[in-house]
Amino acid sequence: RRNTIRDVCFDDRSLSTSSYNAGAILVQHFLPDLKTAYPQENRDISILDNTIEKIGGCGILAISAKGLTISGNKISGTQQVDCDQVGKEMRISSKAAISVNYSSDVIVKDNIFGPRGPYCRQDVSENNGVKQP
Numbered sequence: 001r002r003n004t005i006r007d008v009c010f011d012d013r014s015l016s017t018s019s020y021n022a023g024a025i026l027v028q029h030f031l032p033d034l035k036t037a038y039p040q041e042n043r044d045i046s047i048l049d050n051t052i053e054k055i056g057g058c059g060i061l062a063i064s065a066k067g068l069t070i071s072g073n074k075i076s077g078t079q080q081v082d083c084d085q086v087g088k089e090m091r092i093s094s095k096a097a098i099s100v101n102y103s104s105d106v107i108v109k110d111n112i113f114g115p116r117g118p119y120c121r122q123d124v125s126e127n128n129g130v131k132q133p
Helices: none
Strands: 004-008 023-027 042-048 051-055 058-063 065-071 074-076 096-101 104-109 122-127
Touching: 004 023, 023 042, 023 051, 042 058, 051 058, 058 065, 065 096, 074 096, 096 104
Parallel strands: 004 051, 023 058, 042 065, 051 074, 058 096, 065 104, 096 122
Antiparallel strands: none
């Protein structure tokens, strides 16, 4: 709550096809076995009233969350780097300012989006991928 984050997430490791951490604020679950379903073990988390500017990847990247609230954040200039393939090996997408992956009961409201970075595809995206085993 009420953090200011600028000029982060430009590291090559954060932006690789096997990355699961390409964002300024992360809710994540490391999944060593890619054949299993993503569990929703990150629960009841709120990301509120932050300022996020000029980020290599996402402003907020969420993976495997249940009961997540993302509200009142000011986000601009995300995806300064081409993120279309980031996380592909991990089955995640990180193409939006707020990218939510394999999550349920997510509330995204009252966020303010400034100018997008050159590779930002949209303000908010949701990826639940293919049906998992």
